[in-house]
Amino acid sequence: xxxxxxxxxxxxxxxxxxxxxxxxxxxxxxxxxxxxxxxxxxxxxxxxxxxxxxxxxxxxxxxxxxxxxxxxxxxxxxxxxxxxxxxxxxxxxxxxxxxxxxxxxxxxxxxxxxxxxxxxxxxxxxxxxxxxxxxxxxxxxxxxxxxxxxxxxxxxxxx
Numbered sequence: 001x002x003x004x005x006x007x008x009x010x011x012x013x014x015x016x017x018x019x020x021x022x023x024x025x026x027x028x029x030x031x032x033x034x035x036x037x038x039x040x041x042x043x044x045x046x047x048x049x050x051x052x053x054x055x056x057x058x059x060x061x062x063x064x065x066x067x068x069x070x071x072x073x074x075x076x077x078x079x080x081x082x083x084x085x086x087x088x089x090x091x092x093x094x095x096x097x098x099x100x101x102x103x104x105x106x107x108x109x110x111x112x113x114x115x116x117x118x119x120x121x122x123x124x125x126x127x128x129x130x131x132x133x134x135x136x137x138x139x140x141x142x143x144x145x146x147x148x149x150x151x152x153x154x155x156x157x158x159x
Contacts, residue, residue, distance in 0.1 A: 001084065009077075009084045011091030015098035016073035019151065023066030023105025023144075030059035030113025037117045041124040051123045051130045055116045058137045062109035065148040069101045072155050090158060097154035104147030112140035 038052035073094050074080045086094075119133025 008091030015095035026109030027063030
């Protein structure tokens with residue numbers, strides 16, 4: 001296989017890999033930082049574990065969306081089946097289709113983590129207000145879902 005023949009599959013694989021990696025990194029960072037804050041609260045009141053766990057889990061969804069996007073790109077392009085006959089133009093389209101979830105997934109995970117940390121602080125002082133903390137954190141999720149939808153629609157429309 002010549003270098004020119006590898007450009008299409010390479011761009012496709014790069015886009016898919018970034019779609020999985022960046023939202024995953026953002027989610028890992030956010031879930032970790034929320035966990036640190038939650039551990040501090042739990043050191044004072046271990047009975048709040050269930051309330052903390054929900055807020056910690058929320059920023060992990062972007063990593064799942066990124067992995068789903070990776071799978072869709074790899075499957076739709078044929079790379080999972082070993083098809084390397086992808087033109088550079090089609091590879092570029094897959095790369096560009098991956099960008100919404102790659103970028104929005106990363107940043108929304110980070111910011112959802114910050115809102116979840118604030119939700120942990122809210123629950124630490126007022127446990128009865130947990131639903132408000134969850135709703136505030138879930139608002140950030142909206143943009144990750146929209147980015148996933150943009151990536152899915154773009155991938156499904158690449159011929």
